[in-house]
Amino acid sequence: MLLDNKLNITDQIELSKAEEKISKQKAKQLFDSNDIEKIEIGTFKGLAYIHAYLFDDIYHFAGKIREVNIAKGADLQNISRFAPLMYLEPSLKHIDAMPQNNFDEIIEKYVEMNIAHPFREGNGRATRIWLDLILKKEIQQVIDWNAVDKDxxxxxxxxxxxxxxxxxxLLKQALTDKIHDRALFMKGIDVSYYYEGYSEFKTEEL
Ligand SMILES: Nc1ncnc2c1ncn2[C@@H]1O[C@H](COP(=O)(O)OP(=O)(O)OP(=O)(O)O)[C@@H](O)[C@H]1O
Ligand SMILES: [Mg+2]
Known part of the structure; x- marks a missing residue:
């Protein structure tokens, strides 16, 4: 389904390319401008900041809680229904309050945020940046996404x-101490986008 967009694009393939290019440019800018340092760590507010930063030029819903129910899965047997709308806000409040003192707690928080799936689109990509910021602050490590196989x-x-x-x-074996490494961040964005089917542009080159 073609999402209503600020670019007035009506062609799915064109929208997908524009979304990838513009939001990857924004991800690069987030790091290079040091705006990434302003993000509140481990809260929905921080996640919404990341989402808005990446997608505000493209979608009206950037940084805003979704207004539709979402389910994802390869087939009907394996479908996951993300938080129903009526539970979404209470669930985000609960997630904000979840502890993040060690690796296990941080992943548990990430899993809950994935179940919340607060946005209409772009949850995977925004939430992986959010996860890395929590890991960086709390345990001085981040994930080398290139060491995490897509399947x-x-x-x-x-x-x-x-x-x-x-x-x-899976994520523990991919932890690295290279928390200030620009190339690792850019590569991580590319891998994160590759997971979601976007691999036309290299973030570093935009
Ligand atoms: N069936 C599922 N059950 C649980 N989690 C899932 C499932 N499918 C995808 N995910 C998780 O949700 C993330 C985002 O995938 P999804 O396609 O649902 O969201 P999205 O909002 O379109 O995000 P993006 O635009 O970044 O792809 C995936 O990277 C994965 O972490
Ligand atoms: Mg998607």
Missing amino acids: DYFSSMQRSVVKDVEIKV
Whole structure:
């Protein structure tokens, strides 16, 4: 389904390319301008800031809580229904208050935020930046997304709704101390976009 957009694009492929290009430019700017340092860590407010930063030129709903219910899954047997609208705001308040003192607590918080899926589109990409900021602040590590296989990531995330052990194991082996590494950040954006089907542009080159 073609999302209503600020660019007045009506062609799906064209919209997908424009979204990738513009939001990757914004991700690069977020890092290079140091605006990334202003983000509140581990709250919905911080996540909404990231989402708005990436998508505000493209979508009216950037940084805003969704107004429709969402479900995702490869087939009807494996479908995940994200938080129903009536529980979304209370659930975001609850997530804000969740502890983030160690790796396990941080991943548990990430899993809950994924179940909330607060935005109409762009949840995966915005929430992975949010996760890395929590890890960076609390345990002085980030994820090297290039060390996380796409299929393993999706099956662990699908499973995380029921049990979070697989996603914890998968992300733990990809932790790195390179928390100030610009190239690692840019590459991480590219991999994060690749997970969601966007691999036309390299963030570094935009
Ligand atoms: N079936 C599922 N069960 C649980 N989590 C899922 C499932 N499918 C996807 N996810 C998680 O949601 C993230 C975003 O995927 P999804 O396509 O639902 O959201 P989106 O809002 O379109 O985000 P983006 O635009 O960044 O792709 C994935 O990266 C993954 O972490
Ligand atoms: Mg998407």
